Amino acid sequence: MSFFKQQGAKAPQKQAVDPQHQPWVEKYRPKTIDDVSAQEHTVAVLRKTLTSSNLPHMLFYGPPGTGKTSTILALARQLFGPDNFRSRVLELNASDERGISIVREKIKNFARQTPRAQAVASDGNAYPCPPYKIIILDEADSMTQDAQAALRRIMETYARITRFCLVCNYVTRIIEPLASRCSKFRFKPLDSSSTSSRLAYIATSENVSVTDDVISTLISTSHGDLRRSITYLQSASRLSASTDPPTQITPSDIQEIAGVVPDTVINDLAATLGVEPISGDATSRRANGFDEVRKKVKGIIREGYSASQILSQLHDLVIEHPTLTARQKSRCALVFAEADKALCDGADEELQILEVGLRVHKALSP
């Protein structure tokens, strides 16, 4: 692109960003492994490696936003310090080309290099700087089987001078011969109290006032994914700070940002399908036919709500419903499961929501 000046073939440069404008997920990324919340077991084991000169190959796995990338980066920084980081750590993620040829060239080349002598730490701290390098393969589940297979030899051959850390969401996507060479660390979804205290800490540091309701909405909409809850919190605070005059963040702000369908919309849909409203009198249950169900579905689709979100909220409402029978619930559960699969396969959203609507309606008809 002619108008973008190329900075040369260097690796993409990280520019210093004004901390005021830094995304909070980066700003509050744990700097040391002790800053990592909730993963006590992993942190305890890793803390020992800081004092011994040994480190196994490692496999970190768990859902997004639980601290996997942060933990390995923090550990590497604590081991090597800022001055040796570049020469001792290679970080590759799914945005880098990692086909089999790259594994054979780039990764192998880095793996075989004898670790360079320790540079003097310019920040005055002492770092253990053990005599090996670390190769971080983040998002390793997106590597092909072939590429993973090619790694296997490299891992063995250069084990003395190179340690691998594979990071992924699904441990089953890593081929057995690789997985079995690694110590495995499972990262759990963050529990409510860890999430809550981390969010409260960030809110205080940023001078944002949040109510308990807001925190609990953040927890319920992010399902143990701290990245998500921090992003929502930052978005909400941006929005509320920029209105004139600034307003308080409300739980419904969080819901809107998180793409949650408002309860009124879901309840209305459910009532059309013949689900008895949980509050209010039983007589308001509506008897409807095909046309009413279809009209309601078309209306919701026009509002742009995501089908998978509608499905998940409708599911919760039906399954937790106080008066539906177990039999009715089971029939509905079957419908939800089939629709979820179909949506994952890329099905048309309107057809699927209509299908769910019609079948739930039928399952609940007397």
Add this chain to the structure above:
Amino acid sequence: MSLWVDKHRPRVLDDLHYHAGLSARLRALAASGDFPHMLFYGPSGAGKKTRIACTLRELFGKGAEKLKIDQRVFMTPARRKLDVNVVQSNYHIEITPSEVGNYDRVVIQELLKEIAQTQQVDLSAKQRFKVVIINEADSLSRDAQAALRRTMEKYMSNMRIILCTNSTSKLIAPIKSRCLLVRVAAPTTEEMIDVLRHVGRKEGFDVPDKIAHEITEDANGNMRKAVLVLEALKMQSTDLDKPLTIAKPDWETYCHKVGDMIIQEQSPARVMEVRAKLYELLSHCIPPTIVLKTIAERVVQQVDESLKAEIMHWAAIYEVRMRIGNKKIYHLEAWVVKVMSLYKHLFYDINMTDFDD
């Protein structure tokens, strides 16, 4: 001379007609200095692209409207050349990766790296970052989505991504959790009528109530379609006073004909006739899902209440199979046969429960 949809497209957030609350939020975000990655989602014709263009204008000023179209060549690892059209200004670049199908990952990787490595040349630019707009984000392959994940974190200092999509269901969670989700609902009937009136005024005429209602009814929330139809009607009759008919697109009429054929006769011979028509539609690049939905809508209008749900059920089933399978026509045809058999059995009052699978 450009079409009214383009000519009267709002250029700045203040000129957007509906979702005023959303416009205010976008303005606030653009001014805040820490603009996030964003994901715009909502039905077709609801105004997502217009809103994104207005947001860019708010971020960068008039310069963001000076567009040029380029063709870029990318190379796959197997040395295959990929041609991709990009639309760009000095401040942003817009791509539709689904154009290259399964190679979208290559385009995403190369292009984003390149942008991350470059600096804004225009030192007077209002923002330090450049914006990458990714259209049809829901058709990004898993690989391409994976390639976006860490990139979105790593190069945040000089790049922002705006994803634009009809639905968020096909986007992986790690992408969604890195974006601010912005839902753009279709405008309501009243909101659409307001826009039609506005366009009419700009063109120097009043849009009669009746016409406005008919157009919005037909457009079903698609603002683009509504304005196109208004212009077409105005060409038919300058005073908009004669009884006007909103012309349906040919493919729609054709689909309706297919629906009627299914109802009129259920026989192997009829299946063959229908099949020829389906081929015709597909060869004109009408998306198979649209074909199926349009025919199904037509059929359910004409059958007994007891059959309607069943017909839509099989439409939902064959639609997914069509996505997973290779040959669209097989599944369309299978659905037609299924519908004919359901219809015929109901007619002869045969108990169908044994035939369900």
